[in-house]
Amino acid sequence: MARRLNSGYYISEGFHNVFSHGFMSFAAVCMIVACLLIMGTFTLVAVNLEHMLGELERENEFLAYVDESYTREQAQTLAGQLEALPNVASAAFVTKEEAQTSFLQGREENALLVELPSTVFRDRFRIHVKDIESMSHTVEQVEGVEGIAKVSVALGIAQGFVLVRNIASGVALILIAILMIISLFIIANTIKLATFYRREEIAVMKMCGASNSFVRWPFVFEGLILGLTGAVVAFFLQWGVYQLVCGLIDQSAAMGLVVIIPYVDMAFRILATFAVSGLVIGAGGSVMAIRKFLQV
Amino acid sequence: MIRLIDIYKEYDNGTKALKGINVRIDDGEFVFMVGPSGSGKSTIIKLITAEVAPTEGRLMVNGYNLNNIRPNQVPYMRRTLGVIFQDFRLIEKKTVWENLSFVMRAVGSSNREIRRRIPYVLELVGLAQKADRYPSELSGGEQQRVAIARALVNNPSMIIADEPTGNLDPQRSLEIMTLLERINELGTTVLVVTHEKGLVNRFAKRVVAIEDGRIISDETGGYYNGQTT
Numbered sequence: 001m002a003r004r005l006n007s008g009y010y011i012s013e014g015f016h017n018v019f020s021h022g023f024m025s026f027a028a029v030c031m032i033v034a035c036l037l038i039m040g041t042f043t044l045v046a047v048n049l050e051h052m053l054g055e056l057e058r059e060n061e062f063l064a065y066v067d068e069s070y071t072r073e074q075a076q077t078l079a080g081q082l083e084a085l086p087n088v089a090s091a092a093f094v095t096k097e098e099a100q101t102s103f104l105q106g107r108e109e110n111a112l113l114v115e116l117p118s119t120v121f122r123d124r125f126r127i128h129v130k131d132i133e134s135m136s137h138t139v140e141q142v143e144g145v146e147g148i149a150k151v152s153v154a155l156g157i158a159q160g161f162v163l164v165r166n167i168a169s170g171v172a173l174i175l176i177a178i179l180m181i182i183s184l185f186i187i188a189n190t191i192k193l194a195t196f197y198r199r200e201e202i203a204v205m206k207m208c209g210a211s212n213s214f215v216r217w218p219f220v221f222e223g224l225i226l227g228l229t230g231a232v233v234a235f236f237l238q239w240g241v242y243q244l245v246c247g248l249i250d251q252s253a254a255m256g257l258v259v260i261i262p263y264v265d266m267a268f269r270i271l272a273t274f275a276v277s278g279l280v281i282g283a284g285g286s287v288m289a290i291r292k293f294l295q296v
Numbered sequence: 297m298i299r300l301i302d303i304y305k306e307y308d309n310g311t312k313a314l315k316g317i318n319v320r321i322d323d324g325e326f327v328f329m330v331g332p333s334g335s336g337k338s339t340i341i342k343l344i345t346a347e348v349a350p351t352e353g354r355l356m357v358n359g360y361n362l363n364n365i366r367p368n369q370v371p372y373m374r375r376t377l378g379v380i381f382q383d384f385r386l387i388e389k390k391t392v393w394e395n396l397s398f399v400m401r402a403v404g405s406s407n408r409e410i411r412r413r414i415p416y417v418l419e420l421v422g423l424a425q426k427a428d429r430y431p432s433e434l435s436g437g438e439q440q441r442v443a444i445a446r447a448l449v450n451n452p453s454m455i456i457a458d459e460p461t462g463n464l465d466p467q468r469s470l471e472i473m474t475l476l477e478r479i480n481e482l483g484t485t486v487l488v489v490t491h492e493k494g495l496v497n498r499f500a501k502r503v504v505a506i507e508d509g510r511i512i513s514d515e516t517g518g519y520y521n522g523q524t525t
Contacts, residue, residue, distance in 0.1 A: 208374065208450075209403055210399075
């Protein structure tokens with residue numbers, strides 16, 4: 001008898017099994033949703049933290065004072081040299097007058113300061129770097145530029161940002177990895193429970209001459225269906241939870257400085273990640289769960 | 297054809313189930329294998345269906361040498377057998393038709409072949425009108441006839457029935473045994489494992505008696521007077 005591909009049968013059996021074992025299917029989808037929600041929440045917190053730190057990093061700048069012997073025209077030509085340095089994102093020229101105006105903002109009532117001549121200030125460059133981790137090296141390079149007399153930098157703050165970001169990324173990665181392992185374990189066991197319930201059915205199939213792949217494929221499709229369903233449900237639930245948290249943050253005056261990435265900006269990536277995770281977890285869990293019962 | 301030559305089987309827990317079994321069952325035979333519980337009958341079935349391997353001895357089933365059969369060949373060997381169990385082992389969530397069709401799909405049959413074969417087999421076992429019923433809607437005797445139909449549907453060269461009447465009343469048991477006899481007359485080898493001496497003696501076929509892992513008698517038209525348990 002010719003051997004034929006049973007893909008249509010596998011898919012229809014997969015769907016049939018999902019509905020005919022409704023409670024176990026529901027339990028498996030709930031587990032997948034719960035695990036994806038927990039992992040998704042941690043990931044979104046990490047992504048937002050990273051985003052906020054990135055914003056703060058971008059605001060971190062240092063000042064490079066121009067040698068007083070340079071004329072304004074000579075000083076302005078230094079911008080090209082500074083921006084040519086590899087880690088410099090921008091070098092904005094600030095005249096001594098602009099510096100004075102900026103300094104006096106909020107100090108207008110202090111007569112002593114108001115009467116200061118602008119010659120007390122120096123022409124300067126406000127420099128932003130691309131990578132805050134290389135800031136100290138960039139400062140050395142800026143100091144080496146002829147015409148730069150002095151550099152004023154708060155390296156401690158920059159290093160603090162780097163430290164916080166590295167710790168946050170490390171903790172998030174470790175937590176996500178631990179959660180993923182726990183999730184896989186829980187889901188594999190849930191599917192194993194569902195499969196254990198059907199071990200007699202598998203044994204009968206094997207005794208009738210069914211090959212391992214014939215028995216396995218409907219379970220794999222079932223796992224894929226459960227995984228994808230879980231992913232879609234988790235995606236929308238995550239959306240709801242995210243919007244709720246965003247609303248609470250917006251209402252809280254104390255958290256006015258927190259900048260949250262809108263969910264829609266990440267929606268496609270979240271859906272894709274959830275879908276791939278759901279499919280892998282569903283199919284992988286099914287294969288892992290059924291392996292033991294194929295030894296008939 | 298089945299050949300068991302000097303077969304010994306000792307399980308991991310130290311139980312010596314078989315102690316030098318020699319049996320040959322030729323194509324077209326009808327054989328009763330009888331003996332009390334724990335005599336080794338079920339172990340012989342498990343050996344023939346490749347659920348367990350012998351500790352010692354040679355074992356041939358329908359042209360397959362089970363001493364060195366590759367795992368991926370086991371399904372093909374099993375397709376030459378049709379197995380019937382005491383507890384029927386039908387899939388409760390499938391209809392009678394589906395219980396039979398999935399066995400045909402497992403060996404790669406087309407929808408056309410399935411549509412042609414199943415009505416014939418159901419007619420043979422007298423269940424042509426119950427194709428769309430679920431096992432729970434059938435009597436014990438009907439469920440066992442579905443199990444026989446399932447064993448027959450891929451046209452195996454041999455049917456192995458493990459206590460096929462154990463869960464049935466005497467009238468249904470007689471019907472099932474008569475059905476198996478008819479199947480044998482159509483050319484299929486039949487091996488029935490049982491300890492129901494009334495049925496065995498009524499049919500006067502070859503009887504292989506086992507006790508304590510050894511064959512104590514092997515007679516055509518034999519008589520069984522062992523203890524039932």
